[in-house]
Amino acid sequence: MYTKDGQQYFVVDSHVHFWDGSPANQANRYGKGFIECFYDYHRNLSPEGWVWPLEKFEKYSEQTLMQDLFADGYVDKAIFQPTYLTDFYVNGFNTTEQDGALAERHPDRFIVNGAWDPRDGETGLRELELLAERWKLRGVKLYTAEWKGSSKGWKLTDPWSYRYLEKCEELGITNIHVHKGPTIYPLNRDSFDVADVDDVATAFPGLNFIIEHVGLPRLEDFCWIATQEPNVYGGLAVVMPFIHSRPRYFAQVLGELLYWLDENRITFASDYAIWHPKWLVEKFVDFQIPEDMQAEYGRLTPDIKRKILGLNAAKLYDIEVPAEVRAAEEPAESGEAVGSAPVVPA
Amino acid sequence: MTAAPALAEQAWQALSGVRDPELDEPITELGFVVAAAVRDGGVSVRLRLPTYFCAPNFAYLMVADAYDALVALGEFDWVEVRLTDHFAAEEINAGVAAEAGFAGAFAGQAAGELDELRDTFRRKAHLACLERACRTLLDSGWQIDALAGTTLGDLPASAERESLVRRRAELGLPSGPDAPLFVEDDGEPVPAGALPKRLRFAKAVRVSIEGNSAFCRGLLRTRYPEAGVEGAVGFAGAEGVEGKVS
Numbered sequence: 001m002y003t004k005d006g007q008q009y010f011v012v013d014s015h016v017h018f019w020d021g022s023p024a025n026q027a028n029r030y031g032k033g034f035i036e037c038f039y040d041y042h043r044n045l046s047p048e049g050w051v052w053p054l055e056k057f058e059k060y061s062e063q064t065l066m067q068d069l070f071a072d073g074y075v076d077k078a079i080f081q082p083t084y085l086t087d088f089y090v091n092g093f094n095t096t097e098q099d100g101a102l103a104e105r106h107p108d109r110f111i112v113n114g115a116w117d118p119r120d121g122e123t124g125l126r127e128l129e130l131l132a133e134r135w136k137l138r139g140v141k142l143y144t145a146e147w148k149g150s151s152k153g154w155k156l157t158d159p160w161s162y163r164y165l166e167k168c169e170e171l172g173i174t175n176i177h178v179h180k181g182p183t184i185y186p187l188n189r190d191s192f193d194v195a196d197v198d199d200v201a202t203a204f205p206g207l208n209f210i211i212e213h214v215g216l217p218r219l220e221d222f223c224w225i226a227t228q229e230p231n232v233y234g235g236l237a238v239v240m241p242f243i244h245s246r247p248r249y250f251a252q253v254l255g256e257l258l259y260w261l262d263e264n265r266i267t268f269a270s271d272y273a274i275w276h277p278k279w280l281v282e283k284f285v286d287f288q289i290p291e292d293m294q295a296e297y298g299r300l301t302p303d304i305k306r307k308i309l310g311l312n313a314a315k316l317y318d319i320e321v322p323a324e325v326r327a328a329e330e331p332a333e334s335g336e337a338v339g340s341a342p343v344v345p346a
Numbered sequence: 347m348t349a350a351p352a353l354a355e356q357a358w359q360a361l362s363g364v365r366d367p368e369l370d371e372p373i374t375e376l377g378f379v380v381a382a383a384v385r386d387g388g389v390s391v392r393l394r395l396p397t398y399f400c401a402p403n404f405a406y407l408m409v410a411d412a413y414d415a416l417v418a419l420g421e422f423d424w425v426e427v428r429l430t431d432h433f434a435a436e437e438i439n440a441g442v443a444a445e446a447g448f449a450g451a452f453a454g455q456a457a458g459e460l461d462e463l464r465d466t467f468r469r470k471a472h473l474a475c476l477e478r479a480c481r482t483l484l485d486s487g488w489q490i491d492a493l494a495g496t497t498l499g500d501l502p503a504s505a506e507r508e509s510l511v512r513r514r515a516e517l518g519l520p521s522g523p524d525a526p527l528f529v530e531d532d533g534e535p536v537p538a539g540a541l542p543k544r545l546r547f548a549k550a551v552r553v554s555i556e557g558n559s560a561f562c563r564g565l566l567r568t569r570y571p572e573a574g575v576e577g578a579v580g581f582a583g584a585e586g587v588e589g590k591v592s
Binding site: 029030033034036037040041043044045150152181182183185186187188189190191192216217218219220223224242245246249252253256259260 | 368396397398399400401402403433448449452454455456457458459460462463466470546547549550551553554556557558560561564565567568569
C-alpha cells in the first residue's frame with residue numbers, strides 16, 4: 001500500500017520474476033546474451049543509485065525479492081510471470097515451479113501464473129492440466145519468441161494454440177499474458193506483430209488478453225486492436241521506467257493508451273528485477289501529463305492512478321481490495337474517454 | 347593512396363543512405379556503423395546494434411543494404427560488411443557475403459524474402475511523416491476538416507515536406523504538388539469523414555517510431571558507452587589516413 005497526499009493506492013505488480021540467469025545456469029551463448037540484454041534494459045532506464053552489479057542481477061535471493069517488492073516497494077500483491085527459456089538455461093530461466101516454491105513460503109503475497117507452448121502438443125495439454133491443478137492457475141504467460149530446438153517461435157493463431165486456449169477456458173485460466181519477442185517462424189515476418197492477438201481475442205471472448213509492454217515496439221498496432229477488442233488489456237512492464245528517463249514519452253504512451261483503450265484496461269508492472277517498484281510507484285503517483293499535452297491527453301486523477309496501479313489487475317484476478325481504497329466503481333467509457341477530440345486550432 | 351579519403355567519403359555517403367527500416371533513420375546517425383576502412387582496393391565495414399537479440403530480419407536488411415550500397419558505388423574490388431555482437435551475426439554475415447538472400451541465410455527458418463516486411467515499415471514511416479506534415483498545417487491555423495482537400499503543394503517548404511515526398515516516391519505513390527496530401531496506403535485520398543481517425547492513428551505510429559528510436563539509441567549507449575557521440579565513427583583510410591567525414 002502506498003499513501004501520498006491523503007490518497008491510498010493498493011498496488012498489484014502484475015509482472016515480476018524470480019529468475020536464475022547466472023553463468024552456472026547458462027546453457028549457451030544465448031543464455032548469456034539474454035540476461036545481458038535484460039541487464040542493459042535495467043542499466044539504461046533505472047535512476048542512478050538503483051543499478052545493481054551484474055552478478056546480483058543475474059541471480060538474486062528470495063530475501064532480496066521480498067524486501068524489494070513488499071518491504072520497500074509498496075507492493076500488496078505480485079503476479080509471477082514465468083519465462084522458461086529451457087533452450088537457453090539448464091534449469092530454465094524462471095519456471096512456474098521456481099516461482100511457486102517461493103510463493104508457498106509467503107502465503108497471500110503472490111499469484112503464480114503458468115505457461116504453455118503449443119509445440120508441446122497433446123503431452124503439453126496434459127501437463128497444463130496438472131500445472132493448473134497444482135498451482136490453481138488463473139493466468140498464464142506466453143512468450144511467442146521462445147526457441148525450441150530448430151523452431152524459433154510460434155503464433156497465437158497456430159492450430160495447436162487454439163487447442164491450448166480452449167483448454168484454458170475449460171480450466172478457468174482466464175488471463176492470458178502475451179509477450180512478443182524478436183523471433184518467430186517464419187523469420188521473414190515481423191515477429192512483434194500483434195495481429196494474432198486480434199484473432200484470438202475475437203475467438204475467445206471469455207478470456208482476457210493482457211499484452212505485455214503494451215505491444216512495444218508496435219504500440220500503434222496494439223492500440224488499434226485493443227480499441228476494437230474489449231477483452232484486450234495493456235500491461236505497462238517496460239513502459240513504466242520511461243517515467244524517469246523520458247517523462248514526455250511516457251506521457252505520450254499513457255495518453256495514447258487512455259485514448260485508444262481506457263483507464264480500466266491498463267495494468268501496472270515493474271518487470272522486477274529489471275526495475276524496482278519503489279521508485280516506479282512513487283514517480284507514478286507524482287506524475288502528471290505535461291501541461292502542453294493536456295489539451296490532447298487530459299489529466300491523470302488519483303482514481304485513474306489507483307485503477308492502473310492495482311484495481312484493474314485486482315479485478316482480473318479477483319484480488320480482495322481493502323474497502324477504503326476502492327475507487328468509484330462506474331467504468332469509464334471505452335475508446336474515447338480521454339482527449340477524444342482531434343486537435344483543432346482555435 | 348591519396349584517393350582513400352575521397353573514396354572513404356563516398357562510402358560514408360553511401361552508408362548514410364541506408365536506413366534502419368523500423369526506426370526510419372540512417373544507420374550512420376544511429377551509431378550502428380562502428381568501424382569502417384578503405385584498404386587494398388576494397389572497403390570493410392563493421393555494424394553493431396543496440397541488443398544481442400535485435401530482430402534478425404531487420405538486422406539482415408541493414409547489413410544487406412549496406413553491402414548493396416557500397417557495391418553500387420562501383421569503386422571497390424571487394425566489399426565486406428560484418429555485423430558483430432548479435433545472436434545471428436554468423437548467418438547474416440555469411441548470407442550477405444554470398445548474396446544468398448534472407449531465405450538462403452536462414453535456410454528452413456524463413457518462408458520468403460523481406461520485401462513485404464520492408465514495405466510494411468515504409469508505409470508506417472510514410473504515415474508518421476504525414477502526421478508531422480499535417481501537424482505543421484494545424485499548428486499554423488488549418489482546420490482539420492480542410493485537410494481532406496489539401497495537396498502536397500499546400501505544404502510549405504520544410505524538412506517535413508521533403509521527408510514526406512521522398513517516402514511517397516519510395517512507395518510509388520503520387521508525390522507531385524497536385525497530389526492529395528492525405529492518402530491511404532494505396533494512394534487513394536482519405537475522405538473528410540475518415541480523416542480525423544486516420545490522423546489520430548498516424549499520431550500513434552509517430553509516437554511509436556520516435557519512442558523506439560530513442561530507446562534503441564539509449565540501449566546502444568548503454569551497451570557501448572563510447573557510442574555517446576552520434577556519427578563520430580569515420581573511415582580509416584589506407585596508410586592510416588583518418589577520413590572522418592560524418
